[in-house]
Amino acid sequence: MDRQKLENLLADMSVSEKIEQLVQLHGGFFGEVDMITGPAAEFKMDADRPYRTGTVLGEHGAEHLRNLQDRMMAKQPHRIPAIFMADVIHGYKTAFPVPIAIGSSFDPDLAEEIASAAAEEASAAGVHVTFSPMVDLVRDPRWGRCMESTGEDPYLNSAMAAAFVRGFQGDDISKKGKIAACVKHFAAYGAPVAGRDYNVTEISEHTLFEDYLKPYRAAVEAGVKLVMTAFNTIDRKPCTTNRHLLRDVLREDMGFKGVVISDYNAVGETVIQGSSADRADAAKKALIAGCDIDMMSDCYLNGLEGAIKSGEVDEKLLDEAVMRVLELKNELGLFENPYKDGSAEREKEVIFSEKIQALGRRAAEETTVLLKNDGILPLKNGQKIGVVGDLAQSKEIVGSWSIFADASRTVTLREALEKLCPETEFVFSGDAPTETELEKIASCDAVLLCLGEDQSRTGESMSVADISLSDGHRELFSRVSAVNKNTVALIYGGRPLAIPEVAKAARAVVEVWLPGTVGSYAVADIIFGKVNPSGRLSMSIPYCSGQLPISYSLFNTGRPKPETDSFVRYVSNYMDVPNRPLYSFGCGLSYCEIAYSEPILSKNVIRRGEKITASVSVENMGDSAVTETVQLYIRDIKGSVVRPLRELKGFKRVGLEPHEKKNVEFEISEDMLKFYDAEMNFTAEAGGFTLWIGHDSLTKNGADFRLED
């Protein structure tokens, strides 16, 4: 449909029809039973009104959505098609590793492929928009939604955000297999005070712009079509009614042109938060602020018309919001084909295709992180191996956004081990081995001990005050390691867990995260050395909850800690634990040692607008092929505001054959040195810098340079 036709359509719509386009209800409103006593009754509307709304939340399935689309269009005064939006976060029917794991691949191409595969499956099932990527920066694993983020670092999260958007949307969302992406939750939802979900954020303007906003900006630059507002407040203002955030920052500064949607009842919740007088006031504030669609509240439905008719809210604002929704429908091609790719045949063809299963397995190969190995791994086939813990036999290892995933397809670790290692004798037991089972475990050559959390302990609202292993798992670890010293700890979960005892006593530690439908095959392949691990932590693993929030990227205080883990009086440190995490961001081992040369700079002065190169050679000292993630960190020594001690500024995944040596080069530009100065100008200040190129965020492989005017 051309622009003129869209404008004619808008001009012909009544105020109430326009408002209905800005409302999103979930599927419960469209079932006959629910209509009488269910949510529709609470929302005070006639039975037909849900069918006149513009978008639907959480429904899926080709036949079902074709049918729902027909029913909705039949009741629309202008036969406007609905958009079907759903949470396709790390896969649709096939679940890929959770996003915190995808971050650990340090492989944006992989993230793009995953998003593209998820879009293929979901679009076949009639879904038009996904509420992904979630790019909230996470530095506090008490928050259960860490699982949904790609981690703690703005640079990595930005690369991943853009990759997800490219994967879901491609270059044209009307194309077959593509869906529109919705970046969320704008903004800083990942920093709730004390790690408690939905809590307020207390964040400085610098930290907000420097760290938290960057990934959303990257998604906008990649062309994301929608942005979801966050539940939280920033500076005591709810994000959903925050005009400055949504109009000045998102639209003006970042240049976002698409649709803004609230989170679930976030407009209505501003009343409970105490910043809107009532639901009509909330509706007015949200629309003025720039929130186009009201997800799952009756604020717009019942509260907006009066304000428009009385002139309290300019109808122009309503028209702009509706036009953005119509444009999105148009871009999706829904006026021509309201079902888009949804068809039962396509569902059969695409969902669980071999290609997608192979991608799921490769994804988990890249996302699993080997944290410690004293040489026990890889295990040898043909040995006798104990496999302990309920998680080894659990299908709850997919992630809390596996709402659409087909659990019957989930491969457990036990199934994977038995299938892939027929010559190995496995001795299985659960979380509470009997004395007889313990005797058998004692006689094994090694024990794979599965610890941590299954998917039910992670995700929305699943905050914890203490990120330690459960008492049960701590006890299990001591019982098993008391009888068998050759213990390999496999840590499951959607958040970093504090595991200092395990890190000390286990012979190897593997962060498995929640590996998805077929990820267990990859875990088995890594344990038995068929795959060389390459994952790196996307989020630091602390010693204990008391260190939170934590990140590798810290500032110097006026009393920095000297290079020691022991306590030092009158400097900034703890008496009981080191300042640094137990395992820092970017860390992760393979089965090969990698040697780095010192960085060589093409010049050690950059003039404004110029670029220099920094290069190192990396050599695989091992006997198997490996992928090394070479990481670049930079420190700005002095600035008009204090600057982090190091920040990730680049990474490259480099494939190395046994004993192969390669040169790896990074371009260093003035742009990479920019930050928000004391007056909030985004600029690079002349002066001294240090860069490091190495294996992880702890690397000391550095060189100095200067930026000069």
Ligand code: NOJ
């Ligand atoms: C609430 C969650 O915060 C958000 O991430 C999700 O997309 C919506 N519910 C819709 O399910």
